[in-house]
Amino acid sequence: MQADTERDLGAKFINACNLDEAMSTLAALGNTAIPVAGATWVMRSKARGETNDKTFVSLSGIEQLNQITWDDHQLSIGSMVTHDALVKAVAGKKDLVCLSQAAGSSANPAVRRMATIGGNICSLGFFASDLVPALACLSAFVEVQSPSATEQIPLLDFLPRRADLSAGQIVTRFVIPRTNNASSHARLLMRKAGEYPMVNLSASIALDDSGKVATACIIVGSVEDQAKRWSGLEKALLGCVLSQTDIKSIASIHLDEFVGRDGVDAPGWYRKRVLPKVAAQAMDTIVSAFGGAT
């Protein structure tokens, strides 16, 4: 543990050795410090025109936050797990395909070795996260710890609250219930890879005994400032046989629930325009996952 004198003298970088130290240090330093995960967002502050003279409290040395554990019912992913490690951990799991696709296609290989799941979810002002829709369609819970309490919050409920986390609160892990669903993640970029997506979409589908859609969770990211459920398309797909359904046409009918955001990469109207195609791509993957049984 670093000496208290370093903290007292205004040290600009503290490597927390354990979770208690991280929480107590952040609570003590208040808004003069920030928790740092992979650092890929904070180190770009200057490029965003932001100044950041806060003390970094690095979480990279906290082993507890790097753990991935499984049981029959759920997957637990520590908040410091990198995209690269996540891809390797969930490979081959049909219900988690959206997660491996999202984590495996974000950014580029070098950044995927550095960027963490916790940092990705907690980065304010980052509208194009691939992990957010993937985790949301899997009904993931975010676990937030503070010295006095531990709370598990559904991911979509957590997103509007992340700006209000108090000093000393840390996202420690993500908990994903396991299912017999098939999932997928699709994204559209200006080029083939290496950029933020203009649009992304994750879907998790369960079938009934006759191969028709029993439940559908479809989360759209990057079209608006925050990822959200595509309720209209979800309802429209219930009872459908996916392989016999014109997803693109049905999706085109349900675009009004989105207000596309304008960005340097694409205007809002374009993000909405391409969304049905992205939905169709995601559903093609799910049809394949079910072996064409839908």
Place this chain on the structure above:
Amino acid sequence: MAVNFTINGETKSFHGDPRASLLDVLRDQYRLTGAKSVCGEGFCGSCTVHVNGAPIMSCLKPIGMLEGADVVTIEGLAKLDDLNPVQQAFEDFDVVQCGMCFPGLVMSLTEFLNGNPTFDRDSVKSAMTGNICRCTGYERIIDAVMSLQAHSSSKAEARQ
């Protein structure tokens, strides 16, 4: 706060602001200018170095996170008179133009070859996703890497 780590096998102790990027420290403190400062956002790959054997964007890594780390830059990858296979292939295929992207490309592709004894053009392109070149159009770079297919396979067999 002192950050103690190795660069190209030499022990270093850095006493500046630990929030400084590894890229800035390499270039400004240690005059290792092979890693280039271009986009500053982790997109272009010109700053790629190896940290504990893995290629990372040094512009995005605070030096304070590197206590005990082993950093290898393009300067330490091979000797000038004994280039590594990727460097030699780039020379043989005459692919270097302005030179800004190549240190990062070499770092990325060296690790790619170490982990992939067999590969195709698409997997080479995937490995290069984080390295942007504005001069070459990439195809000759990929040709050079593909020429190493036999070399990489024989290395893998030797390890077995």
